[in-house]
Amino acid sequence: MTSAMSDGREAGTERCRSRVQEAITTAARRGTPLTASAIARTAGGDRTFLYRHRDLLELLPVTSIRATGEMPEPGTATRASLQADLANANARAARLSARVQQLENRLSRHLGNQAWHESGLGTPADVAELQAAVSRLEQRQTELTRQLDDRQAELEAARAANRELTRALNQRV
Secondary structure, three states, rough: OOOHHHHHHHHHHHHHHHHHHHHHHHHHOOOOOOOOOHHHHHOOOOHHHHHHHHHHHHHHHHHHHHHOOOOOOOOOHHHHHHHHHHHHHHHHHHHHHHHHHHHHHHHHHHHHHHHHHHHOOOOOOOHHHHHHHHHHHHHHHHHHHHHHHHHHHHHHHHHHHHHHHHHHHHHOO
């Protein structure tokens, strides 16, 4: 099953790669902009596919140079490379921001718990022990209540028998 899923995923990736290469060739022939967004839109995919497959992304400036015949000076950044760098920097900043927020929340919870326990307002450390004791006492109370009810019933029966005997003795006389 896993092999079939893996084979299917690889086949889908190859189909998407061929659509992207076709879109790059078509855009170069027509003279349309060779940007990651335009190529992804034409190929019917997503820009992230290009960023995950760097070889396809690197084809953009090379194909643009071939199509226009303009060779940039060494060390000069192309528009596409600057856009890719900006997208990567924005994604990294978002990841770092999320991580900072996660760490701030964790620190806040830790400091709050620490302050709660140091103030004496927190629950005692032996809460489980106290709860077990309460449970035992509640069981004992239930048992004693049942015993008291049984004894009161016996006492009522004894009183009723005593009244009957006294009445029987009084009627004979």
